Amino acid sequence: MALRVLTFCSLLLPLATAFHQVLLEQRSAVPQGFRSLGPAPSAVDVTLRFGLAPNNIEGLQAKLLSISTPNDENFRKWLSADEVKSYAQPSSQSLAAFESFLSTHGLTTSNISPNGDWASITLPIAQANSLFAANFHSFTHPDLPAPIIRTLSVSLPAELVGHVEVIHPTTQFAVPKPKQRLPSFVPVNKQSQSRVIKRGAQAVDPSCDASIPTGVITPKCLQDLYGIPIAPATQQGNSILVPGYEDQWAQDADVAQFLALVRPDIPSNTTFTLQTTAGGTNPQGPDFARGEADMDVEYTIGIATGIPTIFLSVGGIFNDTALVDTITFLEGVPDNKLPTVMSTSYAQSETDFGRSLATRICNGYMALGARGMSVIFGSGDAGVRGNHVGRAACANNTFEATFPASCPFVTTVGGTIGLPPNEKAINFTGGGFSNYFSAPSYQTAQVAAFLDTVPADFGGTFNRSGRGYPDVALQAWNYQVVVAGEPDTSGGTSASTPAFAGMIALLNDQLLAKGKPVLGFLNPWLYANQKTFGDVTTGHNSGFFCDPETTPAFDAIAGWDALTGLGTPQYNSLLSAALAQS
Numbered sequence: 001m002a003l004r005v006l007t008f009c010s011l012l013l014p015l016a017t018a019f020h021q022v023l024l025e026q027r028s029a030v031p032q033g034f035r036s037l038g039p040a041p042s043a044v045d046v047t048l049r050f051g052l053a054p055n056n057i058e059g060l061q062a063k064l065l066s067i068s069t070p071n072d073e074n075f076r077k078w079l080s081a082d083e084v085k086s087y088a089q090p091s092s093q094s095l096a097a098f099e100s101f102l103s104t105h106g107l108t109t110s111n112i113s114p115n116g117d118w119a120s121i122t123l124p125i126a127q128a129n130s131l132f133a134a135n136f137h138s139f140t141h142p143d144l145p146a147p148i149i150r151t152l153s154v155s156l157p158a159e160l161v162g163h164v165e166v167i168h169p170t171t172q173f174a175v176p177k178p179k180q181r182l183p184s185f186v187p188v189n190k191q192s193q194s195r196v197i198k199r200g201a202q203a204v205d206p207s208c209d210a211s212i213p214t215g216v217i218t219p220k221c222l223q224d225l226y227g228i229p230i231a232p233a234t235q236q237g238n239s240i241l242v243p244g245y246e247d248q249w250a251q252d253a254d255v256a257q258f259l260a261l262v263r264p265d266i267p268s269n270t271t272f273t274l275q276t277t278a279g280g281t282n283p284q285g286p287d288f289a290r291g292e293a294d295m296d297v298e299y300t301i302g303i304a305t306g307i308p309t310i311f312l313s314v315g316g317i318f319n320d321t322a323l324v325d326t327i328t329f330l331e332g333v334p335d336n337k338l339p340t341v342m343s344t345s346y347a348q349s350e351t352d353f354g355r356s357l358a359t360r361i362c363n364g365y366m367a368l369g370a371r372g373m374s375v376i377f378g379s380g381d382a383g384v385r386g387n388h389v390g391r392a393a394c395a396n397n398t399f400e401a402t403f404p405a406s407c408p409f410v411t412t413v414g415g416t417i418g419l420p421p422n423e424k425a426i427n428f429t430g431g432g433f434s435n436y437f438s439a440p441s442y443q444t445a446q447v448a449a450f451l452d453t454v455p456a457d458f459g460g461t462f463n464r465s466g467r468g469y470p471d472v473a474l475q476a477w478n479y480q481v482v483v484a485g486e487p488d489t490s491g492g493t494s495a496s497t498p499a500f501a502g503m504i505a506l507l508n509d510q511l512l513a514k515g516k517p518v519l520g521f522l523n524p525w526l527y528a529n530q531k532t533f534g535d536v537t538t539g540h541n542s543g544f545f546c547d548p549e550t551t552p553a554f555d556a557i558a559g560w561d562a563l564t565g566l567g568t569p570q571y572n573s574l575l576s577a578a579l580a581q582s
């Protein structure tokens with residue numbers, strides 16, 4: 001009865017005026033490409049996820065930086081899921097504050113994550129507007145399958161400040177991969193088998209030179225270019241996870257045909273195993289073949305010889321929710337089954353996420369890195385312009401970072417083209433500086449040296465204090481693939497990412513064979529071993545469509561740069577460093 005009275009009173013006197021609320025996230029305008037359809041109907045229910053504050057995220061960060069830095073006494077002593085949870089779970093005070101808030105407002109919740117740090121609440125739009133000083137509207141976007149409900153501003157009731165870090169979905173406007181993609185994503189010059197498997201006497205066959213129109217990258221090219229071993233891995237307990245979003249479905253038949261074409265030495269029945277979460281599926285048949293998923297699994301399987309690839313189909317589009325779903329899924333995977341490497345070839349503009357959710361997702365990768373997983377993302381295919389691949393963005397000299405590439409706890413892979421000594425940064429390689437994450441200690445020296453070379457009258461606007469990316473780069477153009485039963489070529493940092501992930505998994509195999517821990521969170525170790533990389537010193541990442549002469553962008557230099565990071569990974573040098581420092 002008391003509750004009814006309270007509810008009744010709150011209708012007369014909106015709670016927003018009765019409570020002290022503190023701004024959590026705000027946007028000054030509806031993001032580009034979105035259009036409001038008007039206020040969301042007040043009686044309709046919305047389900048909101050609450051990211052409860054971890055009890056000691058600074059402790060986890062300090063721990064991860066120590067166990068991932070060479071010469072630390074605890075180097076590569078990765079944590080168990082339970083140890084990570086001891087940092088990541090909310091404090092009893094936060095749980096009590098949240099419970100008290102719920103009971104005051106007659107709300108119920110369900111815990112939706114193994115670490116206990118995400119809770120979900122379903123409530124009417126009117127109540128959500130009032131409790132969180134929000135103004136939920138319906139928004140459409142040409143790349144979205146259906147309208148989404150968002151608000152341009154969200155606040156926390158004062159009693160939740162410090163206990164809730166993010167409310168989702170509120171101000172996050174992530175869109176799926178743009179419909180306009182690189183030309184290499186559409187079928188071009190279908191390859192004949194005989195030409196593709198041509199093998200030369202040279203260390204790297206000239207047919208691997210993707211800077212000439214007939215050049216095609218195969219697993220053999222990558223093996224020759226970067227010294228990647230051909231012999232199968234021998235150790236158990238090592239696997240690569242390839243998440244698939246946006247109904248990107250990977251095909252067993254395409255993998256088999258790809259292996260027959262370019263890796264006939266690998267048993268022809270080799271394929272990925274399937275896992276699903278959030279309603280993901282993976283239908284088989286030519287009509288269901290999708291280029292991104294096929295390329296990702298073909299290149300983890302085709303490079304990481306003998307190492308299992310797990311394709312994780314995540315339901316829904318590649319939105320912010322899908323990334324959270326992937327992290328909570330992995331939190332629940334037991335230590336002895338956790339893949340050692342994750343390869344994700346998807347990138348969005350950082351600003352689409354908003355600071356609170358991007359930070360939260362990035363901390364999720366931090367936690368996976370602390371468990372010994374190498375979390376690897378592509379840097380995107382729009383140079384310095386976020387995920388804006390098209391010509392329209394060429395005129396905009398306010399650079400934008402991509403996410404999750406900009407997270408300091410992932411290893412970000414950019415793209416190159418051409419053969420050494422002429423291997424250069426490809427013009428669309430995603431690279432730049434985060435507005436949300438400051439430069440982590442492991443890269444400050446390299447990034448400062450790069451920034452010193454950026455002239456004072458530089459034409460682009462970017463954040464000099466941000467985390468710089470990518471971290472590494474390798475070939476990103478004209479990869480041989482098989483999609484829907486057809487040999488084809490494809491490219492982008494989408495291609496370089498699974499190839500690099502495959503190399504890391506092979507290094508893990510060598511470490512496991514010597515009874516040593518896997519590589520886990522890579523970056524402090526990579527930056528401490530800059531000399532192992534092949535330096536890439538030319539290139540300008542103005543984008544695929546933009547005139548390189550007139551479009552401001554970064555330039556590759558000797559040393560780290562915001563196009564190719566430390567440079568190209570050289571397997572044998574990395575292996576020596578890995579064995580020496582473990």
Ligand SMILES: *[C@@H]1O[C@H](CO)[C@@H](O)[C@H](O)[C@H]1NC(C)=O
Binds near residue numbers: 267270
């Ligand atoms: C693949 O075929 C080989 C025999 O050629 C067999 O030993 C192996 O078990 C098969 N693997 C799978 C995954 O079916």
Ligand SMILES: *[C@@H]1O[C@H](CO)[C@@H](O)[C@H](O)[C@H]1NC(C)=O
Binds near residue numbers: 169321
């Ligand atoms: C993300 O997309 C899926 C479907 O594609 C949808 O069910 C989910 O509500 C979306 N998340 C948000 C926050 O819009």
Ligand SMILES: *[C@@H]1O[C@H](CO)[C@@H](O)[C@H](O)[C@H]1NC(C)=O
Binds near residue numbers: 399
């Ligand atoms: C240019 O890009 C920035 C960063 O993405 C964005 O905030 C701004 O709206 C863009 N300007 C134009 C005119 O598109």
Ligand SMILES: *[C@@H]1O[C@H](CO)[C@@H](O)[C@H](O)[C@H]1NC(C)=O
Binds near residue numbers: 435467
């Ligand atoms: C620049 O990056 C830092 C993080 O390094 C951030 O705190 C700051 O808000 C960013 N500036 C802008 C204008 O976004």
Ligand SMILES: *[C@@H]1O[C@H](CO)[C@@H](O)[C@H](O)[C@H]1NC(C)=O
Binds near residue numbers: 417427428477543546
């Ligand atoms: C960017 O590089 C690709 C691959 O070499 C090339 O096809 C394209 O024409 C280049 N774009 C511009 C604007 O030069």
